[in-house]
Amino acid sequence: MLEEAKRAIPLSTNHAIAYAVKDLDVDVISAYPITPQTTVVEKISEFIAKGELDAEYIHVESEHSALSAAISASLTGARAFTATASQGFALMHEMLHIASGLRAPLVMSVAMRSLSAPISIWNDQSDLFNARDAGWIIIFAHTAQEAYDTIIQSYKIAEDHNVLLPVMVGYDGYVMSHTIEPVIIEDKEKVMKFAPKVQYPFKLDPDKPVSIGSITPPEYYYEFKYQQVQAINGSLPTIEKVDEDFGKTFGRNYGLMECYMCEDADSLIMANASYASTLKAFLPEIRKQGLNVGLLRLRVYRPFPLQKFVEYTSDKKNLLVIDRAISYGAPYQGPLANEISGAMVKEGLKLNLISVVAGIGQRTVEFEDFLALARLAHEGRRHEETIFYGVRE
Amino acid sequence: MATIEIRWHGRGGQGAVTAGEVLASGAIIEGKYALAFPEFGAERRGAPVRAYTRITDNPNIPRTPIENPDVVVILDRSLLKKEYIEGLKNGGYIIANTPLKPDELIKKLNLPDSYNVSTVDATTIALKWLKANIVNTAILGAVIKTTNLIKIDTIIDVLKNRFHGKIGEANAMAVKEAYDSTLVMKLQEAI
Numbered sequence: 001m002l003e004e005a006k007r008a009i010p011l012s013t014n015h016a017i018a019y020a021v022k023d024l025d026v027d028v029i030s031a032y033p034i035t036p037q038t039t040v041v042e043k044i045s046e047f048i049a050k051g052e053l054d055a056e057y058i059h060v061e062s063e064h065s066a067l068s069a070a071i072s073a074s075l076t077g078a079r080a081f082t083a084t085a086s087q088g089f090a091l092m093h094e095m096l097h098i099a100s101g102l103r104a105p106l107v108m109s110v111a112m113r114s115l116s117a118p119i120s121i122w123n124d125q126s127d128l129f130n131a132r133d134a135g136w137i138i139i140f141a142h143t144a145q146e147a148y149d150t151i152i153q154s155y156k157i158a159e160d161h162n163v164l165l166p167v168m169v170g171y172d173g174y175v176m177s178h179t180i181e182p183v184i185i186e187d188k189e190k191v192m193k194f195a196p197k198v199q200y201p202f203k204l205d206p207d208k209p210v211s212i213g214s215i216t217p218p219e220y221y222y223e224f225k226y227q228q229v230q231a232i233n234g235s236l237p238t239i240e241k242v243d244e245d246f247g248k249t250f251g252r253n254y255g256l257m258e259c260y261m262c263e264d265a266d267s268l269i270m271a272n273a274s275y276a277s278t279l280k281a282f283l284p285e286i287r288k289q290g291l292n293v294g295l296l297r298l299r300v301y302r303p304f305p306l307q308k309f310v311e312y313t314s315d316k317k318n319l320l321v322i323d324r325a326i327s328y329g330a331p332y333q334g335p336l337a338n339e340i341s342g343a344m345v346k347e348g349l350k351l352n353l354i355s356v357v358a359g360i361g362q363r364t365v366e367f368e369d370f371l372a373l374a375r376l377a378h379e380g381r382r383h384e385e386t387i388f389y390g391v392r393e
Numbered sequence: 394m395a396t397i398e399i400r401w402h403g404r405g406g407q408g409a410v411t412a413g414e415v416l417a418s419g420a421i422i423e424g425k426y427a428l429a430f431p432e433f434g435a436e437r438r439g440a441p442v443r444a445y446t447r448i449t450d451n452p453n454i455p456r457t458p459i460e461n462p463d464v465v466v467i468l469d470r471s472l473l474k475k476e477y478i479e480g481l482k483n484g485g486y487i488i489a490n491t492p493l494k495p496d497e498l499i500k501k502l503n504l505p506d507s508y509n510v511s512t513v514d515a516t517t518i519a520l521k522w523l524k525a526n527i528v529n530t531a532i533l534g535a536v537i538k539t540t541n542l543i544k545i546d547t548i549i550d551v552l553k554n555r556f557h558g559k560i561g562e563a564n565a566m567a568v569k570e571a572y573d574s575t576l577v578m579k580l581q582e583a584i
Contacts, residue, residue, distance in 0.1 A: 007422070008424075010414070010417060010422065010551075122433065123433075175430070179428055179429065179430040179456065180414045180417050180428065181417075181421070181426075182426060277454070277456060281451070281453040281454055281455040366457050
């Protein structure tokens, strides 16, 4: 018998993530408030207070401690979660590397936000892009639904014995974290059947004491780091399989990278998170203006799905990469554009790469702006330098 | 159905953001696609705030601020100025919290004849039922009466889900009274 199609309920991305944590029966949540993440852990505390989730909720004194607690919990075999943004994320930085180095399969959501100074509470992606080399699996969501679904997928990926790496799920602060939209929440039993708790193979146990992460001399340290290289590169098939299986179970899957209105396009705009959902809405109108442009949506960022990237771009003329973070003083000042440039050399791609920085500190990018960017991509002129779109010089 | 874009203007504390969320929530519960989001800032009580709601049958909804709304809702009397109507589409709707009748408001603001205008005394209704100048739920009654975007019962359900017990009941009464007392002056069919 066919199940009746589930009705969506109105939720913000932050609350959708809290529902995922509840439905995954997460054991330990460490919480420290920071805008625009706070309503994630607030909602989780509500679930615990109402008895809808049986978990340890640890109030910590900083984000450094939030991640420390989540790592420790994870290494005892508990399913652990924390959430962060901006300055709090920056404060965690030291522990980011410890999480991946200790192979802690925890999951963290990031409501991406700008960094001080000067203080900005608004959205861009400076916080996450500063952490891209910390050895975590990184996945971007472009809707609240995708955030809910990706948190579920993330535990299945992280806890897989061939992976054992922490996963962060990034989405735009405010523009997604505080926006109400339709989300289908699945039955908890079905979620747990899809992502059952997997026994951590090296869990800390007082009866069998071991020391982990201790000082490692030059003769051995390098190999530990190389194992992380192998683990993250080797996780790509697992990430792809989990997404496919999710689609078979729940009817929604996203791919490693998404190419939207892409097949017949000459030029692509690469964007992630909220810019990707906005571009999906605007592309039909952009096409009507005679601009043959599609969207290349970055979803899985670490490990970078290079073969998918080649598959989607090899027959295209122009690729405009939108960065919402700045790599100060780099060849291209957009961190993503720099990587794409490297990928193009590695794969011998002859695309015309256009690097654009936009939306810094949530500077509004409206329809006319996306249209202007589509025109830049379509025209296909060569731009040697990163374009700082919309800045006042 | 085409996309309907609603822009809400109020002052911090009056619930413009909540009104936008409640309307979108009602639409989602009725099976439509909708987004609601505020103009994000460091929110301060009493400062002008704006919020946005998009309701559509298209799953892809832009997350950009609404510059050319179909409906402008003004929750605070001090914001009854032309600058807050800027960008309203021809044939669009102005829904205002004011004791004035629609034709009196048109005259007072010297509005062109290309808009539909609805008025409701949401402040008096809010003070009566909620004992506070939180006009968002009352103004929702006027929005439903004017646009028929969703059912009033759906809005009442959303409100009772969001505000429990007596407060939920009081909000429901405010919506109903506003719905019944809203004066709608349609100049042309738009939605």
